Amino acid sequence: MAELFIFFEQIYRILFLLIPVLVSVAMIVWLDRRVWAFVQKRRGPNVVGPFGLxxxxxxxxxxxxxxxxIPASSNKVIFILAPIVTMTLALIAWAVIPFSETFVLxxxxxxxxxLFAVSSLGVYGIIMGGWASNSKYPFLGAIRSAAQMVSYEVSIGVIIINVLLCVGSLNLSDIVLAQKDLWFVIPLFPMFxxxxxxxxAETNRPPFDLPEAEAELVAGYQTEYSGMMYAMFWLGEYANILLMCAMGSILFLGGWLSPIDLFPFNVIPAPIWLILKILFLFILFALIKAIVPRYRYDQLMKLGWKIFLPFSLIYVVLTASFLMYFDLLPGN
Amino acid sequence: MIAHAIVFYIFSLIAIVSAIMVTVSKNTVNSVFFLILDFISISCLFIMIGAEFLGMIMLIVYVGAVAVLFLFVVMMLNVAQQKNEWFNSSGRSSHIPVGLLVSIIIFFELIIVIGGWKYKPDLLDSIAIEINTDLTNTQSLGSVIYTDYIHLFQLSGMILLVAMIGAIILTFRQRSGVKRQSYFKQISRDRKDGIELVDVENNKGVKIDA
Structure with a gap:
């Protein structure tokens, strides 16, 4: 009986996390479109509900x-699995995100x-969808995105190493607590x-949305999808974007910590700070979507392999030698 | 404990079934997907025995990178002929004797390792380094690899580097007539290089690229 109780309590905790995430994904889509419209001097969605919410x-x-x-010549099992994989992977990653010192699943x-492993698995949803559709444009989109996501994962991995050198632990709560005095965005600003x-690039957002470049590939890997399956791709994509924003705010912007430990700031509960930081990063994402033109494919690859990877590797050496020289290495 | 055992058997069942399906399934792309499932369930087994670092690295390296490249190559093959020829070929397959030999060798190696571990416990005493159970396994792996056996680690790094350069040289070919964009040239161009004003005489025209 006691096990059953624990089981139901866990289910309750999971739902308590997942339902707000799903609702905020819906809201974030609205925010994205509003910001986009604001930059282009349009109104954006403003009809359904207050402010079009x-x-x-x-x-x-x-x-x-x-x-x-479902296209007749598609591989049906994989075709149906693809959006499910995308959606599931985007949601299971939220299990480890710490919203405060105690509020973490x-x-x-x-x-x-x-987090890194789950985000690197995200490429499978796209490859499976593109291949199983058995048609030209989805396949080209899938191939592009596989190469793109694998390339940019490498530089994200090296950037994470930079942060880990300063923390000395792989635990996300430890990473946040290590930024109590100084957010990592200041010493590691280029890495941020x-x-x-x-x-x-990892979330296929503009200016790197080559897998679904509508001018060349119709809609990339989602071309053959319709109805609920398309919506699942869409939800998964935005949940992934939110996840990347959360990862950025935990690694660099001090997670749930308030910017200064003074009266009006430290009464605001910790999860609110994390949410505000995620929103800040997301608005930057949305602004960039509106103002930057799409990259060409060879430029994208050149940026990933020839500029980001060497630069972040050099920064690892720099961070390590700095910490070593001034005897700041954690764990000493 | 019972729940632990149930979860263990579920994961190992998935691992074994998908390992069999890798060789049996007729579509090569499906084989790769079963391979990925196999990797994932094995990494779950790693996490279950408390080796969470190994499990995660297994996911990142094998599933996140290696299997993507596999899938990449397999998908690039001719889509119409994506059938596994092992079961379709009518005559005797020449791969079978080699495959049998390799699998028999691996089988006996496994028997020696597991049997030695099970029935000769003093084999474990021959381990040179003490296992410190206080540290998390990320920390203890780090100290073993980067402190105690740093030279072996660097040696294997050099071997990998040589292999990488070799692979690049084998596949590299210089093609002529490829147009490449040079940002430096593009930015350092000014009006003088790009535009020339010509007074055109009537009924003569201008010769371009003279």
């Missing part, structure tokens, strides 16, 4: 009632490796910039 819900409703079309030793750009 329910636009995403209306869209979701539309997708649910649409027919799911799974406080595991290797939290940052788990590179992380931000790599996160754009």
């Amino acid at each position: 329910f636009q995403t819900l209306a869209d979701a409703l539309k997708y649910i009632f649409k027919e799911i079309i 799974a406080d595991i030793n290797v939290g940052i490796l788990y 910039i590179i992380f931000f750009i790599s996160a754009l």
